[in-house]
Every structure is written in structure tokens, then in C-alpha cells.
Amino acid sequence: MSSKPIVQDGVSSQSPTAQALRAVSDTHEAVSNASQLKRILSDVLGLDPEDAQALTPESGLFGHLPELDSMAVAGLLTEIEDRFDIVIEDDEVDGEMLETFGGLLAFIDAKTEQA
Amino acid sequence: MNITSWSPTSTGAKRAREEMLVAFDQVRPIRVLVLPALFDEANKLRRFTLSVMRALSDAGIDAALPDLPGMNESLVPLTQQTLARWREHAEAVAEHFQATHALTFRGAALFAPDTLPGWRYAPVDGAKLLATLLRARVLEAREAGREESRKTLLEMGRSEGLILGGWPLGAQLVHELGGATPTHGPDHETLEPSDFGASGLWLRAEPSDDVDQAKALAERIVQSVHQSDETAL
Numbered sequence: 001m002s003s004k005p006i007v008q009d010g011v012s013s014q015s016p017t018a019q020a021l022r023a024v025s026d027t028h029e030a031v032s033n034a035s036q037l038k039r040i041l042s043d044v045l046g047l048d049p050e051d052a053q054a055l056t057p058e059s060g061l062f063g064h065l066p067e068l069d070s071m072a073v074a075g076l077l078t079e080i081e082d083r084f085d086i087v088i089e090d091d092e093v094d095g096e097m098l099e100t101f102g103g104l105l106a107f108i109d110a111k112t113e114q115a
Numbered sequence: 116m117n118i119t120s121w122s123p124t125s126t127g128a129k130r131a132r133e134e135m136l137v138a139f140d141q142v143r144p145i146r147v148l149v150l151p152a153l154f155d156e157a158n159k160l161r162r163f164t165l166s167v168m169r170a171l172s173d174a175g176i177d178a179a180l181p182d183l184p185g186m187n188e189s190l191v192p193l194t195q196q197t198l199a200r201w202r203e204h205a206e207a208v209a210e211h212f213q214a215t216h217a218l219t220f221r222g223a224a225l226f227a228p229d230t231l232p233g234w235r236y237a238p239v240d241g242a243k244l245l246a247t248l249l250r251a252r253v254l255e256a257r258e259a260g261r262e263e264s265r266k267t268l269l270e271m272g273r274s275e276g277l278i279l280g281g282w283p284l285g286a287q288l289v290h291e292l293g294g295a296t297p298t299h300g301p302d303h304e305t306l307e308p309s310d311f312g313a314s315g316l317w318l319r320a321e322p323s324d325d326v327d328q329a330k331a332l333a334e335r336i337v338q339s340v341h342q343s344d345e346t347a348l
Contacts, residue, residue, distance in 0.1 A: 043314040046323055065320075070258065071155050071280050072320035074251035078243065079318055090253050090264050 033108050036083060041101070044076050057102025063095070073098060086111040116169070121211045123184055123204045135188050136208070137165070138179040139172035145340055147171060148214035148231065149180040150205055150223035153244060154282050156317040157187065160220055162324040163316050167218070170333030176340070181208040194276060194283045198291040201226040218336065221317055224297035232302030234336055237315055241295030248279035269293070304339060306332060
């Protein structure tokens, strides 16, 4: 799977990126999960709100951003557990789930539906 | 800002090594002992912690940030440290600095002296700190093609100690962290980054600073000191 860098310069709210993001944000729950996850990633990566808005399902995370090392990912997962009130087991964490924003969001969507 | 030292004189130690003390000390009436976050979070919050101290000093409050044995530049092995020992050291350095208050960052709330009034910035349970460190180690191992589990690692850590995120933790510390919760009394106020419309820098992948949040935090501390002065009168 190819992944674009997480921060895309010059992406406006009317861009195809934003539209694509709205398309994956069909349900109310998905909207709030996506925006909450963006907030957490902003905190981890130190992104401006505009940069966080530019995240797309294909935006690359673990393995694509050198600063996102195992310690940062561990902190990210703990924060996700806290803010979404879910428990993430060791064996649920894999490359696919962590590789992109979309992968991580799909995992959280599935988890919060179970809860 | 001055860089000085203090000498922990813990029970049983033959000769205490000096530890670093970063101080904004103009012998003013309000003297805040600042206790730093633990492990990886200490690095992430170091600059922010100093920014808060600088803002406090600008507002007329003295502040001192000690290295406790096993932390930061200390030459004492971390493996020998326990939360109970850090509490003793924190009490000793509070006396050395003649602190009137204590401000703790994150995990420092686990060993702060109960006797000093003050503030707990984003206090965290020991179990949560430990879980994140264990998870980082599992992820690291997986990248290297090894499978480890948090459960097995925790058992190992409790019996013989464990290196987590580069920090060699003794068995006693691992054991204590598992059940430690922040100390909190009536004289302690909890402050969170969200109180200042900001986010916690310990989450950042790379160390950072937030001068605006540091100033807002210092301002809140100044207000709180003035309020308690008025109550005392």
C-alpha cells in the first residue's frame, strides 16, 4: 500500500482530500472518532489544526514518519485507550493497523462498535 | 537561573554523591520544589518544566528542580531506586531548598512529599506509565522480529527487574509502579493541560516546549498562592 506523507501543504477545506475524508466519515460516530483521532495525532506529532485536518485515510504513520518511534506509538495507543475508553491488546497491534490513519481509524471504529 | 547541587543523605548510604539542582533562587518567600516527570516523559517535558520555572521566577516565586538519584544527570544507578526512596530524597531536597510548596509533573505525583502543599500537573497512575513502557518494548521487539508480551515482561520485571525504553528498572520499582497512585491531599490542586486549552507535551514524539502554556500554568500558581494568603489572613 502506498502512503502519502502526513502533512500536505496547501490543502484547503474544499480540496479532494477533505471531500475524501468526509466520504469515510459517513456516520456520526465515524465523524467523532476521526476528529478525536486527529486531535490525538496532533498532540503526538505537534501538528497545527490545518495540518491535522489534511490527514487522509492513506496518510502514512508508523514506518513513514521517523519521529514516530516505538515509544511515541506506545504513548499514542495508551492515549487512544484513554480517550476512546477501549482496551488494546498486544496481539491486536499490527503493521496494518498502525501503518496509516485509515487503518488506525478502522481499528478504533471496530473497537468502539463492540463497546 | 543557577545550577547548583544538593546532597542526598539517604539511610544506609556511606557517602552521598552530589546531585544537580537547577534553581531560580532569590530568597523570596514562596519557594516551589519542582519534581520532574519520570523516564521518557522527563525528556519530553524538560524544556516545558524549565519554562514554567522561569515564568514563576518572573512572577516573583523561587523554584528549584532537583535531579533525584537515578534521574537525568545522576551517576547513581537507576536500578537501585524505588518510589519510597525517591520520596525520602524529595523530602530531603525540600528541606535543603526550604521549599514552601511542591509542583509535580506527571509521575512525580507518585512520590511527592505529602507534607508540602502545591500543585499536581497532569498526575498519572504508575500502572499507566508502566503499561506504556511495556508496550513500547513489545513494539520494539516486534520490529526486531521477536515476540514478547506485556504480561510475561511484567512478571519478569517484578522478579528480576527489566530494561524498558532504555531505562533499567529494578524489581522493586516495577512492583511499586504497578500499584502506585498520585499522592493527593486537601492542599493539592490538580492542573491539566486542557485547563489552559493546551495539550500535554509528554505525548509528543519529540521533545518540545509550550511557553504560552507554561506562562498560564505559572499564572494559575500565582493566583492560587494569593488566594491561600487571603484565606490565611
